[in-house]
Amino acid sequence: MEATAPIPPGKELDQAHRRRRWLMIGFWLLVFVTAAIGNTMTSRMDAIRYNIAAPTWQIATNEFSSITIGLFILPFLLWACDRWPLHADTWRRRLPLYFLGSVAYSAVHVVGMDLIRILVYGSFGSRYEPGPWTTQAVYEYLKDVRTFFLIVAVGHMVEWFGRHIKGEASLLDVPDEGPPVEAVDRPERFLVRKLGRDFLVATADIEWVQSAGNYVNLRVRGRDYPLRSTLAALETRLDPAVFVRAHRSYLVQLAQVTAIEPLDAGDARLHMTDGTVLPCSRRYRESLRAAAAGAEPALARA
Known part of the structure; x- marks a missing residue:
């Protein structure tokens, strides 16, 4: 193919x-x-x-x-x-x-x-x-x-x-009063404001994250939500066993990767569950394969 x-x-x-x-x-x-x-x-x-x-x-x-x-x-x-x-x-x-x-x-x-x-x-x-x-x-x-x-x-x-x-996303902050409903240093949800309404996006639903200048784009079920953050800052707040750096501009959720396609230059392509193909640089390829080995053996053999 x-x-x-x-x-x-x-x-x-x-x-x-x-x-x-x-x-x-x-x-x-x-x-x-x-x-x-x-x-x-x-x-x-x-x-x-x-x-x-x-x-x-x-x-x-x-x-x-x-x-x-x-x-x-x-x-x-x-x-x-x-x-x-x-x-x-x-x-x-x-x-x-x-x-x-x-x-x-x-x-x-x-x-x-x-x-x-x-x-x-x-x-x-x-x-x-x-x-x-x-x-x-x-x-x-x-x-x-x-x-x-x-x-x-x-x-x-x-x-x-x-x-x-x-729809613009934001991280949940510590409330002014009372304990937080969840650990804010490892958020389970993001608050998205769209047309004056607020709704929550589960972190588990994020398929990948793309750096975009002063923002990062959260990809959720075919839609992109900008979050005002750097990719490095967001990476520290996401579970490293779930979200892995694939490129200097991308974080991917391992469960959303169906295949890792090696390229001659040492880079790779990541085939996602929705059919999208994302780049994987040589710098992060081996660490991504190692992380995938514990989650999905088929990916580690790619």
Whole structure:
């Protein structure tokens, strides 16, 4: 039987995240272009009303050079929001970094749009004069910082809402009063919040865990639930006789592995009960086989 290529776990969740990313880019493209067109029209009306010598090409260049650079920076800003998200337990530490990021955002924005204006003005036989750079830097930053944090706020809100639609998991904490219902250092269940409702997912139902940046995805009966944790931290809280590291990005439940397929390079493929094929790196292959030897002899012989 011909081996199939590995199917990336968390595919459904990753696709939803990519859809949200493109939705965000499309939304800001519409907002920026609409604002530039509107500002160009109103500035042209003001020039006519007050007899200001400002041709239409000049006004349009000033407006569209700004949004061009803003849209160029946008994917990097959205990536940074994913890489260093603001949460209840991280915002105090990361907020100063976001303010530094807003300064960098404004610097790139100002330099980029000035270069575009210099080139366009020159093509029309004119000369662009931005004025004193300190005045321009302060003036533009006071505008850019608002745009920067508006994009950050909307991006976080969209991602938060998207995770809650799919269902976001969390570890059960020690209660404020009374003993815990179970050992919190070795959780038997995870709390999942979805569309304002809470329900419990049994740890025994988790088929595998995939690292995904600041989150890990818990695979449960064909669905992925993001949990804000590192894979290493979660591994210490799961039973090592049940969940075994197969790759630097994956933990698998041994009972869900039906076969271990060796590869020439020393790596392997893990065939799961639902038909998904996961990667197993050479570094973890032998330890996984040793763990499987005590649970399922057929796997150890693979």
